Amino acid sequence: MERRTRTDSFIEEVSAIPGGEGIRLCIQCGTCTASCPNADSMDHTPSQLIAMTRAGMKEEVLSSNAMWHCLSCYLCTVRCPRGIKQTDLMHAFECLSVREGLSHGRTLTPAMYRSFNDFVYSLGSLPEAGFITWYYLLTNPLRAIRLLPMALSLRKRGRLTIRARRLTPEGTRQLRAILDKAEELGGVS
Numbered sequence: 001m002e003r004r005t006r007t008d009s010f011i012e013e014v015s016a017i018p019g020g021e022g023i024r025l026c027i028q029c030g031t032c033t034a035s036c037p038n039a040d041s042m043d044h045t046p047s048q049l050i051a052m053t054r055a056g057m058k059e060e061v062l063s064s065n066a067m068w069h070c071l072s073c074y075l076c077t078v079r080c081p082r083g084i085k086q087t088d089l090m091h092a093f094e095c096l097s098v099r100e101g102l103s104h105g106r107t108l109t110p111a112m113y114r115s116f117n118d119f120v121y122s123l124g125s126l127p128e129a130g131f132i133t134w135y136y137l138l139t140n141p142l143r144a145i146r147l148l149p150m151a152l153s154l155r156k157r158g159r160l161t162i163r164a165r166r167l168t169p170e171g172t173r174q175l176r177a178i179l180d181k182a183e184e185l186g187g188v189s
């Protein structure tokens with residue numbers, strides 16, 4: 001009888017997330033890491049994350065800060081000799097990390113995503129003032145108060161939108177269908 005190991009199950013979990021399919025193709029050439037402009041701030045480099053995933057180091061990978069420091073610049077993706085979409089893989093790690101409750105304690109990015117998603121889902125657009133206020137209420141309400149003078153100054157210069165641009169009911173329905181599908185495919189916010 002075939003035995004599934006802890007290693008196999010983590011690789012399969014990553015492979016099942018859109019963007020994670022290429023995990024088995026890596027030859028560990030290090031091109032992605034050498035190309036990454038933010039590798040220095042990551043506790044594990046992009047190629048190390050792949051090696052660790054293949055070794056079944058689920059908790060270490062999903063609690064890493066690396067994916068949260070990814071700039072989505074796509075350099076790794078365009079240079080990978082195996083055609084692996086490393087940027088998408090970083091986003092797959094983000095999804096799994098949030099899903100497993102292991103998102104790095106020092107990053108506020110999941111709260112930023114959640115705030116973005118809440119607004120886009122309910123309004124179909126992103127009024128900047130409401131979005132950023134909601135984000136700081138979720139993360140650091142005192143900072144929201146400290147940033148008020150800057151917000152007022154931006155508003156005075158017409159650089160901060162307050163009103164949401166409303167979609168038509170049909171546009172809202174279509175947008176929600178897209179977001180629901182993304183969630184069905186494994187996305188989280």
Ligand code: SF4
Nearest residue numbers: 026027029030032080
């Ligand atoms: S560039 Fe591609 S093959 Fe090379 S280590 Fe990175 S993901 Fe693996």
Ligand code: SF4
Nearest residue numbers: 036070071073074076
């Ligand atoms: S997309 Fe992310 S992981 Fe890839 S090179 Fe850019 S910052 Fe680094």
